[in-house]
Amino acid sequence: MKASIILCTYNRAKLLEVALESLLQLAVLRELEWEVLVVDNNSSDSTKDVTKSFSDKDPQRFRYIFEGRQGKSFALNRGVKEAKGEIVVFTDDDVTVDSHWLSRLLDTIETFSCAGVGGRIVPVWNIPKPDWLEMDGPYRLMNAVVSFDLGEQPCPIETAALGANFAFKKEMFQKYGEFRADLGPTVGSEIRGEDSEFCRRLIKAGERLIYAPGAIVYHPVEKHRTEKDYFEAWYFDRGRASVREAGIPSNAIRYFGVPRYLFAKLLGNLLKSVFSASSKIRFYFKLQAYENWGQIIESRNSTSSGK
Numbered sequence: 001m002k003a004s005i006i007l008c009t010y011n012r013a014k015l016l017e018v019a020l021e022s023l024l025q026l027a028v029l030r031e032l033e034w035e036v037l038v039v040d041n042n043s044s045d046s047t048k049d050v051t052k053s054f055s056d057k058d059p060q061r062f063r064y065i066f067e068g069r070q071g072k073s074f075a076l077n078r079g080v081k082e083a084k085g086e087i088v089v090f091t092d093d094d095v096t097v098d099s100h101w102l103s104r105l106l107d108t109i110e111t112f113s114c115a116g117v118g119g120r121i122v123p124v125w126n127i128p129k130p131d132w133l134e135m136d137g138p139y140r141l142m143n144a145v146v147s148f149d150l151g152e153q154p155c156p157i158e159t160a161a162l163g164a165n166f167a168f169k170k171e172m173f174q175k176y177g178e179f180r181a182d183l184g185p186t187v188g189s190e191i192r193g194e195d196s197e198f199c200r201r202l203i204k205a206g207e208r209l210i211y212a213p214g215a216i217v218y219h220p221v222e223k224h225r226t227e228k229d230y231f232e233a234w235y236f237d238r239g240r241a242s243v244r245e246a247g248i249p250s251n252a253i254r255y256f257g258v259p260r261y262l263f264a265k266l267l268g269n270l271l272k273s274v275f276s277a278s279s280k281i282r283f284y285f286k287l288q289a290y291e292n293w294g295q296i297i298e299s300r301n302s303t304s305s306g307k
Contacts, residue, residue, distance in 0.1 A: 002032055002033045002034060002085055002086055002087060002106070003032070003033070003034040003035075003085040003086070003087045003088075003089055003102065003106060003167075004034070004035050004036075004037055004079075004082075004083035004084055004085030004087070004088050004089065004170075005023065005034065005035065005036045005037065005089045005090075005091065005102070006037050006039060006076065006079035006080065006083065006088060006089065006090050006091075007019065007020075007023075007036065007037065007038050007039070007090075007091055007092070007093055008039045008041055008067075008072055008075035008076055008079065008092075008093065009038060009039070009040060009041065009043065009047055009093035010040075010041045010042065010043055010072075010075075011043045011044060011045050011047070012043075012045075012047075012093050012094060013043070013045045013046040013047045013049075013050045015093055015094040016038070016047060016050055016051075016093045016094075017050045017053075018094075018096060019091070019092070019093050019094065019095055019096065019097075020036070020038070020050070020051070020054045020062070022095075022096040022097045023036055023097060024054065024057070024058070024061075025099055026097070026099055026100075026101065026102050026103075027099040027100055027103070028102055028103050029103070032103075032106075033085075034061070034085065034102060035060075035061055035062075035063060035083075035084060035085065036054075036061055036062045036063065037063050037065055037079050037082055037083060038051040038062065038063070038064050038065065039065045039066075039067050039075040039076070039078055039079045039082075040064065040065065040066050040067065040075075041067050041070065041071070041072065041074070041075040042066075042067070042068055042070055048064060048066075051064040052064065063082075065078060065079065065082055070186050070187050071181055071184050071185070071186035072184035072185050072186065072194065073178070073179040073180060073181040073182075073183065073184030073194045074181055074184070076090070076163075076178075076179045076184070076194065077178040077179055077181075080170070080173050080178065080179075083170060085170065086169065086170055087105075087106060087109060087167055087168070087169060087170065088167065088168055088169075088170045088173070089102065089105060089166075089167040090163050090164075090165075090166055090167065090195075091164055091165055091217055092163070092164040092217075092219070094219070094220060095121075095164055095165075095217045095218060095219050095220075096217070096218045097216070097217045097218075098214075098215070098216040098217070098218075100214065100215075101119065101165075101215050101216060101217060102215075104119065104212050104214040104215035104216075105117050105119055105167045105212055105215040106167075107212075108154060108210055108212040108215065109167065109169070109210075111154075112154070112208070112210045114207075114208040114209060114210045115168060115169055115172050115202055115207035115208055115209060116161075116166060116167060116168035116169065116172060116199070116202065116207070116209045116210075117161075117166065117167050117209065117210050117211070117212045117215070118148060118157050118160075118161025118162065118165060118166040118199075118209060118210075118211055118212065119148075119161075119165040119166065119167075119211075119212045119213075119214075119215030119216060119217065120148060120149050120150075120165070120211075120212075120213050120214075120215065120216045120217075121146055121147055121148040121149070121162060121164050121165050121216075121217055121219050122147070122149070122216060122217070122218050122219065123145055123146060123147045123219055123220075123221050124218050124219060124220045124221060125221050126220055126221065127221065127223055127226060129221075129226070130226050132228070132279065132280055132283055133145070133226065134280055134284070135147065139280060139281055139284040141231065141284065141287065142234075142235070142238065143162065144225060144230060144231050144234040144235075145221055145225055145226070146162060146164055146219045147219075148161060148162045148164075148165065149213075150211040150213070151211075151213065152213050153213065154210055154211055154212060154213065155210070155211050156208065156209065156210060156211070157199070157203070157209040157210065157211050158203070159196075159199075159200070159203075160195070160196035160197075160199035160200050160203075161195070161196075161199050161209060161211075162195055162196070163194070163195030163196075164217055164219055165215065165216075165217045166195070166199070168202075172202060172207070176198075176201055176202060176205060177201075179194040179195070179197075179198055180194055180197055180198075180244075180245075181194075182244055183197055183241055183244060183245065189237075190233065190234070190237050191237045191240050191241050191244070192237065192238070192241060193238070193241035193242075193244075193245060197245050200245075228283070231287055232286075232287065232290050235287040235288070235290040235291040235294065236290045236291065236293060236294040236297075237294060238291055238294065239290070239291035239292060239293065239294025239295040239296075239297075239298065240294040240295070240297060240298040241294075242291075242294075242295060243294075243295050243298035243299055243302065244298060244302075247302075248299055248302065254299075256300060257299060257300050257302075258296050258299045258300055259299060262292055262295050262296050262299065263296070265288075265292045266289055266292040266293060266296065269285045269286075269288040269289040269292060270285075270286075270289050272285035272288075273285040273286035273288075273289055
């Protein structure tokens, strides 16, 4: 088996059906062995029936796996464990993939002899993009709207790819461990970052990740992802995730368990969110302040719990 595509899902059967249909249409060489693993993370809708409808069409291709421990990282790790492929490929349950998506990911890994690859993620705007939402430039907002585009040519990935479109040699999980369960979203918590943390873990260890511009997935932009309160909550959770991932510097001066520099950052960003020239720039710094507040809360929580 050459490749295993892992798709984790929770109560999104209608979207899942669209994603699986696009996978069914992949254009790959006949001799390439590949499978699709749908990991159901405790769904109560028709997820199992939808998956079965595809396994009935192609029983050698589609597999249904149930993971009862709630949390995306548990589902991802279960998928990796069950995967038969040498290359483990990840995407989301709400995307559609380009017909050459899989072959371009695998070709890039083979051509560059790298540990993993990240493909292009194109946001699909089914609703108007808000004027305040900057996607480029110095005040661009982070990936609350999922997008990943490093240009038209393959190049090293120096920060992190995104879990909607990346692939790794399976041996990387044996060598560096699983996705972190404390970073993946779960019911009652939207703290994310399990995908980017794994990428950074590999890069820090000296492994090479390559961007594959021709490996494209299309990610729909849901209405709630274009609302300011969603961005505020996303940045707050991003701040919490950053502390969980990296911890607190051991030499940091702390007040009530919180590094002093975080209070200075929070104050600076709050002032800029009030006094900057344009509303777009003010909102940008407001989100930075939300991220700082998340870092402060997580720092306090980790100190209280003795971590």
